[in-house]
Each structure stands twice: as structure tokens, then as C-alpha cells.
Amino acid sequence: MTDPKPDEVRTDAVPESDRPGPGGEDSVMALHRAAMDVMNDPVTLSAEGTPDEDEAAPGGQDTVQRMQDILMREQAEPRDGFEPVPFWVAVVCGGLLLWGGYYLGTNSADFRADVDDTSEFRLGDDLRLPAGGPAAPDPELKTVAEYVKVGAEVYRRVCVACHKPDGNGDPSQNYPPLNGSEWVAGAEASPARQARIVLYGLHQPIAVKGRQFNGQMPAQGGVMKDYEIAAAITFARNSWDNKADPNDANPAVTTAAVKAAREKAGKRDQMTAAELQKLPTDYSDLPPAANAPKADGAPPAKAETGPKG
Numbered sequence: 367m368t369d370p371k372p373d374e375v376r377t378d379a380v381p382e383s384d385r386p387g388p389g390g391e392d393s394v395m396a397l398h399r400a401a402m403d404v405m406n407d408p409v410t411l412s413a414e415g416t417p418d419e420d421e422a423a424p425g426g427q428d429t430v431q432r433m434q435d436i437l438m439r440e441q442a443e444p445r446d447g448f449e450p451v452p453f454w455v456a457v458v459c460g461g462l463l464l465w466g467g468y469y470l471g472t473n474s475a476d477f478r479a480d481v482d483d484t485s486e487f488r489l490g491d492d493l494r495l496p497a498g499g500p501a502a503p504d505p506e507l508k509t510v511a512e513y514v515k516v517g518a519e520v521y522r523r524v525c526v527a528c529h530k531p532d533g534n535g536d537p538s539q540n541y542p543p544l545n546g547s548e549w550v551a552g553a554e555a556s557p558a559r560q561a562r563i564v565l566y567g568l569h570q571p572i573a574v575k576g577r578q579f580n581g582q583m584p585a586q587g588g589v590m591k592d593y594e595i596a597a598a599i600t601f602a603r604n605s606w607d608n609k610a611d612p613n614d615a616n617p618a619v620t621t622a623a624v625k626a627a628r629e630k631a632g633k634r635d636q637m638t639a640a641e642l643q644k645l646p647t648d649y650s651d652l653p654p655a656a657n658a659p660k661a662d663g664a665p666p667a668k669a670e671t672g673p674k675g
């Protein structure tokens with residue numbers, strides 16, 4: 367206790383007549399009143415809010431104890447600035463604030479109108495399907511020129527790494543040439559064989575332009591669509607020194623031919639040159655109807671390509 371003026375309890379705050387007698391009901395009441403007076407008087411309030419024990423308790427141990435209880439209870443009242451928020455509440459609130467800020471920050475998209483607007487269409491919208499988007503259907507290629515145009519892009523994307531921009535391959539790396547190759551535009555070429563080379567890849571020895579190659583061409587059937595394969599082959603057949611499709615209206619290797627080869631051969635490992643040669647060059651995966659003369663009177667598209675023998 368640090369009350370420096372214990373005397374005030376008796377002399378100032380408690381009138382003479384109210385001084386508690388020794389013990390009994392009266393003294394308790396008087397004590398109580400004295401205590402209340404002390405507590406209501408800010409001047410006499412000690413640091414802990416209680417008068418010194420021995421000064422205010424002439425009524426014996428019991429009374430003192432009850433006094434203490436009362437005073438302690440009063441003291442327990444919350445006071446401004448002395449009841450901090452429980453730590454866990456602060457943590458939870460802080461966490462929620464942080465999360466909320468993070469969520470807003472990452473999902474607001476700078477509150478741009480074109481992001482926030484949830485209405486389906488707005489004036490001036492271009493409602494056409496995006497070109498080349500996932501919903502765009504495969505292009506229906508018809509003429510050699512159309513295949514070559516698409517094929518040039520596919521060749522640059524897929525084949526050029528090995529067969530090179532000039533189509534001459536890289537013999538030191540076992541990459542055979544497509545330019546002037548009999549498998550592309552010559553005696554060994556056919557839509558059924560060429561479709562299989564690209565669909566399933568090729569390994570083991572193969573002779574190209576009088577030279578033996580023994581490399582690894584990976585299968586492309588999983589990553590390339592039928593029209594892309596037909597386009598890449600048709601591009602190779604009609605580029606550099608190759609002129610395999612003189613009739614622009616009737617490309618030999620079509621999307622339909624690649625599709626038919628894929629369906630016939632199913633799932634399988636890399637091809638070998640020996641396996642390819644078991645397919646006669648006039649063999650076609652396409653049904654005969656596909657080779658019927660066109661309505662415009664053009665000659666039928668032949669299954670085999672290039673000069674034989």
C-alpha cells in the first residue's frame with residue numbers, strides 16, 4: 367500500500383458521528399459507508415483504490431476480510447485503457463484483414479470495368495468466334511496451294527529442326543533430306559507411307575538419295591492434327607526442287623488420307639523402312655469412292671504419287 371494520507375479516511379471522508387464503533391452490525395455499516403465515501407472521493411482514493419487495511423478496519427478480522435472482499439470486487443471493475451483485447455482476437459482480426467487485402471489485391475483486376483461487368487454482352491462487342499481459338503474448327507483444305515500455305519507454317523514449327531529450311535536435312539546427324547527424296551516425291555512415295563512416317567515416326571536404316579540413314583524420327587500423331595500432317599507433307603512434296611502435285615486441284619496427300627491411315631494402323635510403334643515397303647505404293651487407306659472422278663471432270667486423285675520404278 368502506498369496511500370500517503372491514511373488519516374483522511376477518518377478525519378475528512380467520514381463524519382465524526384459515523385465513526386464505526388468496535389465490532390457489530392453498526393460498525394460494519396459504518397465501515398461500508400466509509401469505504402464508499404473513500405471510493406467516491408477521488409482525492410482520497412489510493413493507487414489501488416483501497417484505503418490502507420489497518421486504518422479502515424477496526425471491526426476485527428472478519429469485518430476486515432469482508433471489507434477486503436467488497437473493495438477487491440470494486441477494484442476489479444474495468445478501467446479505461448487497462449483491458450486490452452485478448453491476444454487471439456487481435457490475431458484472428460489481423461489475419462482476416464490480411465487475407466481480405468490479399469484477396470482483393472489479387473482478384474480485383476484493378477477494378478476495371480471490362481472485368482467487373484458481368485453482363486454477357488455489351489454494345490459494340492465483336493461476337494464472332496476468335497480465329498484460331500479452341501472453338502475454331504479445323505480448316506478444310508482443298509487445293510494444293512491451300513495445303514502448301516498451311517504446310518509451310520507447320521513445317522517451320524515441327525519439321526524444320528531436323529530436315530532444315532532448305533529441306534536437305536543434316537546427314538551428319540542422320541537427318542535425311544526431304545528435298546529430292548524418293549520417299550517424298552519419288553518411287554517410294556505414297557499417301558499411305560508418308561502419312562505413317564509422320565503419324566508414327568521412323569527408325570532403323572533407310573536409304574534416301576543413295577545414302578544410308580539410321581536415325582530416330584519421333585511420332586507426331588499425338589501432337590499434330592490430320593490436316594496439319596497432310597499439309598506438312600504436301601508442302602514438302604511441292605517445295606525446293608520437289609514438284610509432286612502438278613494438278614493444284616488434286617493434292618495426293620489429303621486430310622482424309624491421313625485420317626484413314628490413322629484409323630487403319632491404330633496405335634503402334636515407330637515405322638521402319640522395311641515395313642513401309644510392305645505397303646505397295648498403289649495401296650490406299652482410302653475407300654475407292656474417295657478416288658472417284660470429281661464432279662468438275664478433273665482426273666481421279668491417285669493413291670500413289672510420283673513416278674514408279
Ligand code: HEC
Nearest residue numbers: 524525528542543547549568569570579580581582583598
Ligand atoms: C526430331 C527430328 C525430326 C523431326 C522433327 C522430323 N523428322 Fe522426319 N525424319 C527424321 C529422321 C532421323 C528420319 C530418318 C529415320 C531413320 O533413319 O529411320 C526422318 C525421315 C523422314 C522421312 C523419310 C525419309 C526422307 O528423308 O524422305 C520423311 C518423309 C520425313 N522424315 C518427313 C518429316 C516431316 C514431314 C516432318 C514434320 C512433320 C518430320 N519429318 C519431322 C527426323 C525428324
